[in-house]
Amino acid sequence: MASALLCGIGLLPWLSRTDPALTVLKARSTERDPTPAALAAIRGELGLDQGPFRLLGQWLAGLARGDAGQSWVSGAQVLPSVLQALGVSLLLMAGALAVALITAAAVCARTMWLGPRRRLGGRGPGGSVTAVLASLPEFLLAAVLASVIGVQFRWLPALGWYGPQWTILPSLALGLPAGALLGRMLYDLLPAAFGEPWVPAAAARGIPPRSVARQALRRCVPGLLPNLGLFVVGLTGGAVAVEQIFDIPGIGRLTLHAALAQDLPVLQTGTLALVLLAAVAGVLARLGAPLLIGPALRDGALHSLHRPTAHAPRTLPLLYGALLLAVIGLGLPRDPLLLETGSRLQAPSWGHPFGTDALGRDMLARIAHGALNTLGVALAISAVALVAGVLLGLLPKLSGPLVDTVNALPPVLAALLVTGIAGSGPWTPALAVAAVAWSPLATHTAALLRQERAATHLTATRALGAGRWYLLRRTLLPAVLPPVTRHALLRLPAIALSLAALGFLGLGSQPPSPEWGLLLAENQPYVERAPWAVLAPAAVLALLGALAVTAADGVRLPRLRPRRPPGTRPGPPAPGVPPAARPPRPDTAPPPYRLAHPSLRRESPPSGGEGIRSQGCSDPQATTGVFAARCTA
Numbered sequence: 089m090a091s092a093l094l095c096g097i098g099l100l101p102w103l104s105r106t107d108p109a110l111t112v113l114k115a116r117s118t119e120r121d122p123t124p125a126a127l128a129a130i131r132g133e134l135g136l137d138q139g140p141f142r143l144l145g146q147w148l149a150g151l152a153r154g155d156a157g158q159s160w161v162s163g164a165q166v167l168p169s170v171l172q173a174l175g176v177s178l179l180l181m182a183g184a185l186a187v188a189l190i191t192a193a194a195v196c197a198r199t200m201w202l203g204p205r206r207r208l209g210g211r212g213p214g215g216s217v218t219a220v221l222a223s224l225p226e227f228l229l230a231a232v233l234a235s236v237i238g239v240q241f242r243w244l245p246a247l248g249w250y251g252p253q254w255t256i257l258p259s260l261a262l263g264l265p266a267g268a269l270l271g272r273m274l275y276d277l278l279p280a281a282f283g284e285p286w287v288p289a290a291a292a293r294g295i296p297p298r299s300v301a302r303q304a305l306r307r308c309v310p311g312l313l314p315n316l317g318l319f320v321v322g323l324t325g326g327a328v329a330v331e332q333i334f335d336i337p338g339i340g341r342l343t344l345h346a347a348l349a350q351d352l353p354v355l356q357t358g359t360l361a362l363v364l365l366a367a368v369a370g371v372l373a374r375l376g377a378p379l380l381i382g383p384a385l386r387d388g389a390l391h392s393l394h395r396p397t398a399h400a401p402r403t404l405p406l407l408y409g410a411l412l413l414a415v416i417g418l419g420l421p422r423d424p425l426l427l428e429t430g431s432r433l434q435a436p437s438w439g440h441p442f443g444t445d446a447l448g449r450d451m452l453a454r455i456a457h458g459a460l461n462t463l464g465v466a467l468a469i470s471a472v473a474l475v476a477g478v479l480l481g482l483l484p485k486l487s488g489p490l491v492d493t494v495n496a497l498p499p500v501l502a503a504l505l506v507t508g509i510a511g512s513g514p515w516t517p518a519l520a521v522a523a524v525a526w527s528p529l530a531t532h533t534a535a536l537l538r539q540e541r542a543a544t545h546l547t548a549t550r551a552l553g554a555g556r557w558y559l560l561r562r563t564l565l566p567a568v569l570p571p572v573t574r575h576a577l578l579r580l581p582a583i584a585l586s587l588a589a590l591g592f593l594g595l596g597s598q599p600p601s602p603e604w605g606l607l608l609a610e611n612q613p614y615v616e617r618a619p620w621a622v623l624a625p626a627a628v629l630a631l632l633g634a635l636a637v638t639a640a641d642g643v644r645l646p647r648l649r650p651r652r653p654p655g656t657r658p659g660p661p662a663p664g665v666p667p668a669a670r671p672p673r674p675d676t677a678p679p680p681y682r683l684a685h686p687s688l689r690r691e692s693p694p695s696g697g698e699g700i701r702s703q704g705c706s707d708p709q710a711t712t713g714v715f716a717a718r719c720t721a
Contacts, residue, residue, distance in 0.1 A: 097359055098144040101350045108136055108350045115161045115349035134160055147353060151360075157353040159346075170339065170357045174324075174365075176249060177338035180262070180331075181323040183255045187263025188270055188319065191221065195271030196278060203282035203304060204297030218275075218637060221268035227329035228626055230261035231612055234333055240616075247335045258334045262327055265582075266319050272578055272637060273315065273532075276571060277308040310377035311539060314531035317369035324365060363493060370491070377535070408635040412459075415628060419456025424449065424602045433618040443620040445611055451624050458602035459628070465518050466584040473525040473583075474576040478569065480526065481533025482560075494527045503590050517590040525583055533572050540567045581633035604629065 101108035109130040110122050120126065131137050135146075150157055156166040195218050202208050238246025238257060245254050281304040290300050324339065331341040339358050346354035418441070428448035436443045442451035480487035503520035540546065546563055554562075587605055599606065604625045611621035 095144065097356050098147070098352060099140050100347070100352070100355070102140050106350070108352075109134070111350040112160050115351070143352065147356060151357075156357040159354050160351045161349050161354075166353045166357050170342065170354065170361055173337055173339040173342040173358070174361050176336060177324045177327070177331075177340060180255060180258055180327065180336065180338060181320060183259030184262035184266065184323045184327075185320065187259050188267030188323075191264055191267025192271030192274060195268060196275050199275060199278045199282075200301045200305070203278060204287070204291070204300035206282075206288070206291065208279055208282055218268045218272050221264050226261055226265055226327070227333060228608055228612075228622065229264065230258065230330045230333045231615060231622075233257045233261055235615060249334075249336045254334075254336075258327070258330050258336060261330050262323055266323065269578060269582065270312065270316065270319060273312055273575060274305075274308060276574060277311060278304060281305075281307045306380050310380045311532070311535045313373040313376045313380075314370070314535045315528055317366075317373040318528050318531060320369050321362065321366045324362070366493070377538070381539070404638040405635055408631055408638060412628070412631050412635060415452070415631075416456045416459050419450075419452040419454075422450050422453030422456070424453040424457040425600055426450065426453075433614060433621065435618075436620055442624040443618065445607075445621050446614055446618075451607075451621060454602035454607060455604070455625055455628055458604050458607060458625075461601070462584055462587060462604045463632070465587060466580055469518060469522045469525055469583050470576055470580050472522055473529055473579070474573065476526040477529025477576070478533050478572060481530040481537065481568075481572070484534040484537070487530050487534065491527045491531055494524050517587050520590065521583055521586045525579070525586075528579065529572055529576055532575050533568055536568045536571060537564060540564055577636045577639060580636045581629060584629065584632060 101111070107127070109127045112130055112134070113120060113122055113126060135143060147157055154167070156170065158164065159166055159169070199208065234246040234257060237243050244256050246257060248254055282300075284307070287300060287304070290303075291297075327336075327338060328340040328344050330336070331338045332344075339361060343355055343358040343362075345351075346358060426449060428444065431440070431444050431448045432446055434440055434444040434448070440450050440452065442455065445451060445454070480490070502523050503517060506516055506520045506523065541564070546559065549559060549563060584604065587603070590605065599610070607625045608622060611618070611625075615622045
């Protein structure tokens with residue numbers, strides 16, 4: 089896959105049916121006339137007449153000797169410049185990852201406090217603040233931080249890359265949205281981990297809540313490690329807009345400029361560096377899961393994190409959905425293209441509730457008409473990504489190398505490749521985002537499937553004679569689909585933001601389209617004079633994120649009940665037999681039990697049925713599961 093990607097990049101000028109000599113000439117000097125003699129000189133200098141495959145072979149042969157060639161634009165050696173840009177991006181990624189982890193810890197702090205104390209029963213869906221953070225466009229957050237903190241208050245430097253102080257603002261711009269999304273995914277897994285049987289056993293034994301919380305976190309992190317690897321690569325190569333705003337010489341900006349100038353040696357070398365980084369992150373993520381879980385993953389002794397839970401309250405999603413529909417409904421009757429030069433950058437009023445832009449156009453009308461395009465395309469891409477992610481995640485051996493390669497491809501570079509192959513058009517950004525949107529869902533599906541296949545109930549079901557189709561339909565899919573569907577809903581604002589980022593960089597919709605990313609790009613130069621022109625589309629994006637997050641809490645699959653013969657009814661319980669005395673289910677509490685971990689053995693267990701109760705395992709359900717203090721049969 090990596091070879092195919094590099095070959096596609098090497099063919100980019102010829103696929104786009106443009107003259108690479110003309111593009112290189114314009115990149116070198118915009119004032120020089122493209123005369124036939126000048127173009128012929130560039131073709132002879134670069135060897136373009138030899139064809140793309142000969143150039144690709146020469147680049148690969150030089151790469152084997154440690155020489156990536158020279159830049160077609162600047163003439164400098166490619167490898168040192170790419171390594172320097174990669175070092176800058178890795179340093180920025182480290183700062184952004186630190187901010188993301190702190191943000192994720194803040195999102196899950198309340199759950200980590202209540203879970204070990206067994207007080208999560210009344211936990212609400214929450215997520216509004218998380219949704220706002222996750223829905224903030226990185227480029228908009230970067231522009232606000234640079235203009236407010238860097239320019240107005242002068243607390244931190246806003247432009248350049250000269251020392252540790254210059255890393256704070258871009259790290260915040262990248263880390264806050266990523267940490268909110270990562271924290272929400274962890275927030276979704278923690279209640280199931282705290283509901284496993286080892287938690288009451290640990291509490292009865294007197295293990296401190298801090299240790300219980302740490303082990304619950306260790307139980308959930310393996311399912312998120314692959315996505316954490318995706319965040320690492322995305323924060324390294326996908327921070328193009330943030331690097332543009334803060335003037336950071338990172339590898340994302342380097343590859344973008346090389347792609348626009350069709351500087352193939354720089355573009356191929358930068359993409360190869362991102363592919364290698366993605367491969368290393370993927371390998372570390374796959375090796376980290378067994379190390380964190382331990383031998384339970386190998387022995388099939390895990391407890392399933394999929395538990396039937398009550399539906400979340402529907403008040404918040406209805407409220408957010410009503411607000412979004414109200415904004416769209418009020419703006420649709422208005423003309424989004426009507427110019428009023430006397431009302432340029434007008435503040436919000438009764439006539440213009442969201443104000444006007446630099447040409448006097450009504451912002452409410454433009455947001456409402458842009459929603460039909462932005463939301464429709466984002467929903468379609470999310471649905472396609474969910475289906476493709478689940479199908480490819482069920483085949484991890486096939487999708488693993490493909491995910492590593494696709495993850496190394498920033499959406500901007502994907503847009504350039506799609507533009508070169510399919511041509512420029514209104515669907516080019518959608519195709520580019522769809523080409524990379526499925527990989528996080530496939531990674532999440534494969535990680536959950538790996539843990540679910542190691543669950544004890546699956547082994548028991550297989551021992552009873554269940555076939556592969558039955559296990560897939562009744563056990564694996566009900567455990568994997570709800571969290572992956574919630575993940576897809578959480579990704580809905582991110583997909584809309586990717587479309588917006590392409591519009592911000594000029595690779596998406598073109599004026600006078602009211603697409604939300606184009607609205608942000610058009611009005612960003614006026615953010616200090618007319619902040620409402622930027623805050624209005626950003627607020628609608630945050631509203632979309634809040635709707636997606638709160639609606640994701642209610643995604644559950646219906647419980648499959650065993651079929652009864654026609655015309656029969658479940659009979660009443662036997663007279664005189666209380667519910668507590670009914671025989672236990674065969675897959676929950678097969679007595680007798682003994683304590684397996686030395687830390688739980690105070691002395692040899694007494695005879696009789698009191699042995700378990702005296703040693704902190706009074707609940708039969710508390711004697712199965714994965715923890716340092718585990719009760720086994």
